Amino acid sequence: MVRHSTEDTIVAISTPMGEGGIGIVRLSGDKATGIADKIFKAKDGRKPSRFTTYTVHYGHVIDTRSGSAKVIDEVLLTVMKAPKSYTKEDIVEINCHGGIQAVKRIMELALECGARMAEPGEFTKRAFLNGRIDLVQAEAVLDVIRAKTEGSLKVAVGQLEGELSKTVNDIREEIINIAAEIEASIDFPEEELELSKRNELANKMNDVTQRLGGLVKSYDNGMIFREGVLAIICGKPNVGKSSLMNLLLKRDRVIVSPIPGTTRDAVEEMISLNGIPIRLVDTAGISDTKDILEKEGVKKSKKYLKLSDIVILMLDASAPIGKADKDIIDLVAGKKKLVVLNKTDLAKKENICKLKEKFRADTVVGISVKNKNNIAALEKTIHNMVLGGSFGQGEGAVVSNARHKDALDKAYRSMLSVKREFDKGGGSFETAAIDLKDAIFYLGLVIGKSVSDDILDRIFSRFCIGK
Numbered sequence: 001m002v003r004h005s006t007e008d009t010i011v012a013i014s015t016p017m018g019e020g021g022i023g024i025v026r027l028s029g030d031k032a033t034g035i036a037d038k039i040f041k042a043k044d045g046r047k048p049s050r051f052t053t054y055t056v057h058y059g060h061v062i063d064t065r066s067g068s069a070k071v072i073d074e075v076l077l078t079v080m081k082a083p084k085s086y087t088k089e090d091i092v093e094i095n096c097h098g099g100i101q102a103v104k105r106i107m108e109l110a111l112e113c114g115a116r117m118a119e120p121g122e123f124t125k126r127a128f129l130n131g132r133i134d135l136v137q138a139e140a141v142l143d144v145i146r147a148k149t150e151g152s153l154k155v156a157v158g159q160l161e162g163e164l165s166k167t168v169n170d171i172r173e174e175i176i177n178i179a180a181e182i183e184a185s186i187d188f189p190e191e192e193l194e195l196s197k198r199n200e201l202a203n204k205m206n207d208v209t210q211r212l213g214g215l216v217k218s219y220d221n222g223m224i225f226r227e228g229v230l231a232i233i234c235g236k237p238n239v240g241k242s243s244l245m246n247l248l249l250k251r252d253r254v255i256v257s258p259i260p261g262t263t264r265d266a267v268e269e270m271i272s273l274n275g276i277p278i279r280l281v282d283t284a285g286i287s288d289t290k291d292i293l294e295k296e297g298v299k300k301s302k303k304y305l306k307l308s309d310i311v312i313l314m315l316d317a318s319a320p321i322g323k324a325d326k327d328i329i330d331l332v333a334g335k336k337k338l339v340v341l342n343k344t345d346l347a348k349k350e351n352i353c354k355l356k357e358k359f360r361a362d363t364v365v366g367i368s369v370k371n372k373n374n375i376a377a378l379e380k381t382i383h384n385m386v387l388g389g390s391f392g393q394g395e396g397a398v399v400s401n402a403r404h405k406d407a408l409d410k411a412y413r414s415m416l417s418v419k420r421e422f423d424k425g426g427g428s429f430e431t432a433a434i435d436l437k438d439a440i441f442y443l444g445l446v447i448g449k450s451v452s453d454d455i456l457d458r459i460f461s462r463f464c465i466g467k
């Protein structure tokens with residue numbers, strides 16, 4: 001990868017390329033206002049480099065290259081002066097008309113006047129390199145942009161606001177303090193350490209290790225909000241899988257018919273269930289079919305089944321469990337599953353009860369898709385199953401990013417090892433000191449204190465240009 005200078009003034013189109021009301025071209029760097037002076041003519045004749053910070057100005061972007069002044073677009077221009085800007089550098093934002101031409105021509109003009117095209121995520125990278133935000137917050141920017149549901153957004157915004165950074169920082173500071181005390185005692189054997197001091201250190205270590213463990217654990221739920229949960233609806237043909245898919249999606253996405261084998265392909269759609277992003281998959285009914293297309297569908301269903309986080313196993317409440325059902329029940333054994341007894345409108349009460357007894361009470365729900373009966377209970381059961389019934393309302397930092405989780409996990413293991421050494425009594429302070437250093441390093445990795453250029457490149461290359 002070509003390494004560009006962070007001294008350059010960068011430019012990018014920050015809005016999506018396509019028809020829209022407004023398009024934004026953004027400049028950041030020392031020359032931002034100087035470049036704006038050359039391409040912008042304010043109605044009142046003043047120059048952008050003389051504008052007060054955080055003011056908006058009406059005027060035109062003008063192309064003077066051919067000698068004559070050609071109006072490119074009518075725009076609003078905002079100046080945000082360093083250091084109080086997104087990147088901590090001078091920023092100029094030009095709001096022009098949406099669509100492809102205006103933004104493109106304005107960007108080309110800025111390039112000709114000395115700006116360089118920004119790399120993906122370079123504005124945010126600069127915000128990080130210039131110390132306005134840490135790495136967790138920078139990564140949260142992308143999560144905010146990509147948030148799938150209101151729940152995902154809440155987690156991402158929490159991280160952007162610094163909730164997770166603060167917790168990681170606090171833990172890191174605490175470990176640095178412990179390490180300092182240990183280093184200071186390294187010349188004395190542990191037995192000689194005063195008992196009260198020893199206990200105090202042990203308590204601090206316990207506390208910090210526990211907090212770290214809690215943070216690692218929060219990933220179980222946090223990642224769900226970031227990545228979504230893959231839930232697959234399984235069952236023999238004609239039990240009502242596609243009907244349920246349409247109902248939960250609130251639109252007719254898949255064909256429903258009384259003919260078994262109607263759904264031949266797996267169909268995936270995203271739904272929000274109380275804010276949890278769920279990738280819901282309707283599958284071809286798993287059966288011993290001879291039909292070639294249906295066979296392919298069944299193959300695909302099985303592939304999805306392997307990847308799925310939860311299985312919604314659908315049975316017909318109005319019929320006894322048959323061989324086809326049993327085969328599927330065997331197939332999904334060992335999967336986290338929810339049993340849905342559909343068509344309760346056709347079923348006798350005794351039959352529903354008898355079927356229910358076969359499964360764990362908190363994992364079985366009787367519904368009728370046709371009459372929209374008990375759907376709220378179904379949604380609640382899925383919700384509880386996904387989040388263990390605990391998450392959502394609680395406060396506190398949440399880890400949702402695999403990179404963070406990985407580093408925190410390593411820090412946690414290092415702390416467990418320190419604790420083990422310490423709990424033994426008479427353990428070596430030297431070994432403990434090394435593990436503590438490791439823990440400090442890994443925590444630094446999360447917030448970007450000890451992170452390499454390669455990792456930064458990898459993180460920011462996933463961003464869009466202009467952010």
Ligand SMILES: Nc1nc2c(ncn2[C@@H]2O[C@H](COP(=O)(O)OP(=O)(O)O)[C@@H](O)[C@H]2O)c(=O)[nH]1
Pocket residue numbers: 235236237238239240241242243244255256257258259260261262263285342343344345346367368369370371
């Ligand atoms: N009576 C009744 N019929 C249903 C219900 N849900 C689905 N059906 C019908 O069952 C048939 C098969 O439905 P479909 O969703 O295509 O089943 P799939 O093969 O499992 O995807 C269709 O005729 C649906 O209208 C229900 O709750 N009650």
Ligand SMILES: [Mg+2]
Pocket residue numbers: 241242243255256262263283284285
């Ligand atoms: Mg179907």
